[in-house]
Amino acid sequence: xxxxxxxxxxxxxxxxxxxxxxxxxxxxxxxxxxxxxxxxxxxxxxxxxxxxxxxxxxxxxxxxxxxxxxxxxxxxxxxxxxxxxxxxxxxxxxxxxxxxxxxxxxxxxxxxxxxxxxxxxxxxxxxxxxxxxxxxxxxxxxxxxxxxxxxxxxxxxxxxxxxxxxxxxxxxxxxxxxxxxxxxxxxxxxxxxxxxxxxxxx
Numbered sequence: 001x002x003x004x005x006x007x008x009x010x011x012x013x014x015x016x017x018x019x020x021x022x023x024x025x026x027x028x029x030x031x032x033x034x035x036x037x038x039x040x041x042x043x044x045x046x047x048x049x050x051x052x053x054x055x056x057x058x059x060x061x062x063x064x065x066x067x068x069x070x071x072x073x074x075x076x077x078x079x080x081x082x083x084x085x086x087x088x089x090x091x092x093x094x095x096x097x098x099x100x101x102x103x104x105x106x107x108x109x110x111x112x113x114x115x116x117x118x119x120x121x122x123x124x125x126x127x128x129x130x131x132x133x134x135x136x137x138x139x140x141x142x143x144x145x146x147x148x149x150x151x152x153x154x155x156x157x158x159x160x161x162x163x164x165x166x167x168x169x170x171x172x173x174x175x176x177x178x179x180x181x182x183x184x185x186x187x188x189x190x191x192x193x194x195x196x197x198x199x200x201x202x
Contacts, residue, residue: 004033004111007104011084012052017100019085025052029080029108036179037072038114039063040105041081042123042154043093049086054079059156063120066155066172078112080105082127093123102127115182117147118175121154139171141178143187148178
């Protein structure tokens with residue numbers, strides 16, 4: 001068993017926060033063990049909780065469309081979430097729940113070592129860069145601890161507000177150029193912005 005598989009087994013049986021009480025399945029994430037791109041959403045929804053897979057509902061179908069639009073398949077990227085169990089009634093994850101899962105996402109990043117990390121939604125952005133507002137930084141690539149980081153709106157936003165679809169599609173079209181930069185010349189390590197002590201980026 002690989003270290004990543006072992007980590008995902010621990011996530012599947014985790015009882016570190018109250019979300020474990022109502023879940024059907026934990027959703028560790030899925031994708032290759034050496035992905036160039038890591039997508040990080042916010043938390044599982046109804047369909048994800050049922051299937052133990054990330055992004056398999058309507059937002060997942062849109063994500064697959066977005067990937068296809070830039071010449072990628074779902075199985076070429078790694079997809080996970082900030083919290084690994086579904087919050088009841090799809091509510092927003094609570095700070096304590098995010099903190100309980102922090103070690104799992106951090107370890108996934110350490111093991112996967114992606115060239116590009118794409119955050120999907122404001123809670124995912126806040127995990128990496130808590131002082132940024134998604135409305136101001138979406139689609140803008142930056143280097144965080146030697147990894148290219150692109151914050152984006154969650155695909156579900158397009159399902160609730162039709163005008164968001166174009167914004168998300170335009171942001172996605174920036175990914176190939178960022179990935180090419182990462183392939184050609186991995187960014188040098190840069191000093192991270194001061195963050196709370198519990199926050200370690202990449």
